[in-house]
Amino acid sequence: MSETVPDTMRASVLIEPGTLVVEERPVPRPDRDEVLVKVSSVGVCGSDVHYFQEGRIGDFVVDAPLVLGHEAAGRIVAVGADVPESRIGRRVSIEPQHPSATSPQTLSGRYNLCPHMRFFATPPVDGAFAEYVTIQSHFAFDVPDSISDDAAALMEPLSVGIAAAHKAGITAGSRVLIAGAGPIGILAAQAARAFGATEILVSDLDENRRAQSREYGATSVLDPRTDDIAGLGLDVDVFLECSGATPAVLSGLAALGPGGRMVLIGMGADEVSLPIPVIQNRELVVTGVFRYANTWPTAIDLVRTGRVDLDSMVTGHHDLDHVAEALIESTRPAVLKTIVSPGL
Secondary structure, eight states, X not given: OOOOOOSEEEEEEEEETTEEEEEEEEOOOOOTTEEEEEEEEEEOOHHHHXXXXXXXXXXXXXXXXXXXXOEEEEEEEEEOTTSOGGGTTOEEEEOOEEOOTTSHHHHTTOGGGOTTOEETTBTTBOOSSBSEEEEEGGGEXXXXXXXXXXHHHTHHHHHHHHHHHHHHTOOTTOEXXXXXXXXXXXXXXXXXXXXXXXXXXXXXXXXXXXXXXXXXXXXXXXXXXXXXXXXXXXXXXXXXXXXXXXXXXXXXXXXEEEEEEEEEOSOOOSOOOOOHHHHHHTTOEEEEOOSOSSOHHHHHHHHHTTSSOOGGGEEEEEOGGGHHHHHHHTTSTTOOEXXXXXXX
């Protein structure tokens, strides 16, 4: 059953670094190929924190008011002219991308690398800390009722872990080392386990995060301050770098066995000196992931079948009036995923 859509909505808007205000804004109208989603849950990401605290991430600079939030889910309440009305009322997880349909990267299937990408909460595109958002209909993925609103929102960061698992070629029997046991590291561990990895070593400086990682797939944990990761002779097949820390990059690379693959996920230093002879002599593959492409169906199935647990990662909820508190809370080591619920 459809519902009456109001003319205006509330949105949390970043005015300048450290300053958020709740504004009354017009409810967006869906274009012909879009749907209007009433937002139920939005996960807080580290990129939201960077924009809030510093007003920029690399070349992306907040120079005008911006709505943050890109890990989103909700219910379709209106559709554009080219979208079947039968979609109204569907609960959906949002893939927050809008690539050009005709760029070479999109046509090759790598639409995440489209140079004309419009991505939620990346200047100047508004995100989902709001009561309503629009998205192209094919990027609004139906979710079954067995999946919660929070889990539907967290398909987005899970997709990063899935994209990394694909890039790394993780399969049955893979031995995987993961640096960083924050939210992305935990999701990477869950994805690695779901893809068949039988040994998952997780390294982190924080004792609580190391312990936490055991609940999500880690078969053993390492403390980089006391464990010589580079010198242990681990010879792992895959190294997933989720911390962004230069020492972790170098020690993890050294821990790869011949033919191993390193996937850079965490955002760290702009430049790192790598040991070229090690890469050449072991025929290592060093690559990265930038967001994801074609991951949502896999993410939804992994959660639906219980192979990935997202709900237990949620450690707090906040409404639109307390987004700043949500952003600050998400930086604490004990916190995995904080959720903003615009309907609270």
